[in-house]
Amino acid sequence: MTIRCEIASQDRLVFEGEADIVVLPGVNGEMGVLPNHAPLLTTLNLGVIKVRHEGREEIFTVTGGLAEIQPDIVTILADAAEHVDEIDIARAEEARARAQELLEQGPPPEDLDRYLAIEAALKRSTLRLDAVRRYRSGRSRIPQREEPRGE
Amino acid sequence: MANAREVKQRIRSVKNIAQVTRALQAVSASRVRKAMDAMYHTRPYAHKAWQVLTHIAEQPDRELLHPLLTTRDEIRNVLVVMISSDRGLAGPYNTNILRATLRAFDETPAKVRYISVGRKGTELLYRRGKEIMADFSGLPAEPTFADISPIGRIAVEEFLSGNADEVYLMYTDFVNMVRQDPVKKKLLPLETESAEGLVQAEFANSRRVSAAYLYEPGEEEILDEIIPNFTRLQVFQAVLESFASEHAARMVAMQNATDNAGELAGLLQLEYNKARQLSITSDILDIVGGAEALAKSK
DSSP states (O other): OOEEEEEEETTEEEEEEEESEEEEEETTEEEEEOTTOOOEEEEEEEEEEEEEETTEEEEEEEEEEEEEEETTEEEEEESSEEEGGGOOHHHHHHHHHHHHHHHHTOOOTTOHHHHHHHHHHHHHHHHHHHHHHHHTTTTSOSOOOSSOOOO | OOOHHHHHHHHHHHHHHHHHHHHHHHHHHHHHHHHHHHHHHHHHHHHHHHHHHHHHHTSTTHHHHOGGGOOOSOOOEEEEEEEOOSSOOSTTHHHHHHHHHHHHHTTOSSEEEEEEESHHHHHHHHHTTOEEEEEEOOOOSSOOHHHHHHHHHHHHHHHHTTSOSEEEEEEEEEEETTEEEEEEEEEESOOGGGOOSHHHHHHTTOOOOOSOOEEESOHHHHHHHHHHHHHHHHHHHHHHHHHHHHHHHHHHHHHHHHHHHHHHHHHHHHHHHHHHHHHHHHHHHHHHHHHHHHHHHO
């Protein structure tokens, strides 16, 4: 028995397929979703989605969004989502360096929104780099793409 | 009949116009391809968001779930978001959406205010003395979600604050390259049954949920986030549809203009030939007449 999993980000369909278990970064902590789960709506934290099927595991980074769980399907509406093998390491490194530099200059007190935006950018790039480090080496069996796509 | 030189000048100007319209046609052809691409990329997300929303709307007591889902008893104020284009020369594109909008709201007893997207629409509404509360002109050619979301935010704020009891969206649905239809869509309060177009057709026979949802963190927090967000998404999708429609309409209009210019140039060429022949004939007559007069006088 499997559960269907669909991941869409705002600009494309990132993944669809069957899964034995889907692990999500829910607001109240990481949650594993098995087939026949009760209907549930949850917002997502910044984190990693794991889709396990027949011994292989697909890893996606997600920067927030929403998940709808039905007994036979998990629908994930992500703000931005990428497969771990699609992440552009150079770009993420660069984004992290830039954000760090800006943060070290200290928060401009009159512009809190901008400060928060930079902080969020730092969190996103850190998440991507962590995910690449932890999951990319051979644990996922999807061949790496020639051209990694951006957000 | 005009003289040959005047006709020649007109032929030249008609050919110049044809050159311009042909160039515009080529530009629109590449823009419409890009716009269609953008439209198709956001569709999976929009469809899935719609599906989730349909499930929410099927929950028991949906009216009590969230203020944005609640229909008001008395409709006194209506807000209309009308999407047109910044530039003209797009055939009937702008007049069609305006006509559809006026037809839909001129008879309404409620007070109607407009949010206009696109400079042409703003001008047309202004000329008819309509009340425009916001004008979003000069959007980028390939807008992102962040560019469009202020429009949806205003709509939600106006609805929640009670300044508007209903919010409608008027946009042009992209059917194909030669067909674009003005569409009226109710944005708020959210009613999944009233939605039209592609999205609904696809989910009309999707499976139903019977059980009520569990919500994490809480029902209110989730609905507070998803419903306004989905409203913005609908506006975004409508803008993308309208942009694709605009470019398609312009392409067709420019193609027609190019064809007409070619035809006109042909007719003028004929006229020019006639005028030229006429002037030669009369020249010859003059010469012959002169020669005869000379011969007689000898």
